[in-house]
Amino acid sequence: QQQVKQSPQSLIVQKGGISIINCAYENTAFDYFPWYQQFPGKGPALLIAIRPDVSEKKEGRFTISFNKSAKQFSLHIMDSQPGDSATYFCAASKSSGDKLTFGTGTRLAVRP
């Protein structure tokens, strides 16, 4: 049972453009929504996270938008750079220290 659905599967963006990745969840008990970045041969690394009491969180070029009623959240990467080329995973858990349920991932390629 896939509890977190992620789209698109892959994304190509020009340098300087905006990358947008979307996720939807089913379990209303989820209370913590992180995004992870994974480079080939490496483990996932936390990029940014949000809790459902806020609708948006921004850290540098990365922004999470959260819609609690729709059970959806998205990652926006502004001014995308070739170094951002990686696989991005959304995830959800019942608290920040709890087991994570991951989406299927989005492979982002930023063209120079």
Next chain:
Amino acid sequence: GAGVSQSPRYKVAKRGQDVALRCDPISGHVSLFWYQQALGQGPEFLTYFQNEAQLDKSGLPSDRFFAERPEGSVSTLKIQRTQQEDSAVYLCASSVDRGSSTEAFFGQGTRLTVV
């Protein structure tokens, strides 16, 4: 150490062989998680330890999978009688505790290939 360390990085096993994968979490981290990541997929939860206690093993796919953390630090994931469907990257993550505002730090993983 500076981060979560996993060994070996790569393991090739013949079908039916037993394997043991090691995880050295960040020193002092109470919580330790194992995940399985199939090719092109997101990580899937296997099991969770709080210190030496295995509090959740709901994600272990079969009784061939066994994990332990006897002294509350290093953990070992053991897979008995490996099958081809066990081929995946096995990720270990640790965090300070299970409370609020705790980030999980992942290791680089062990890529297991069963031939």
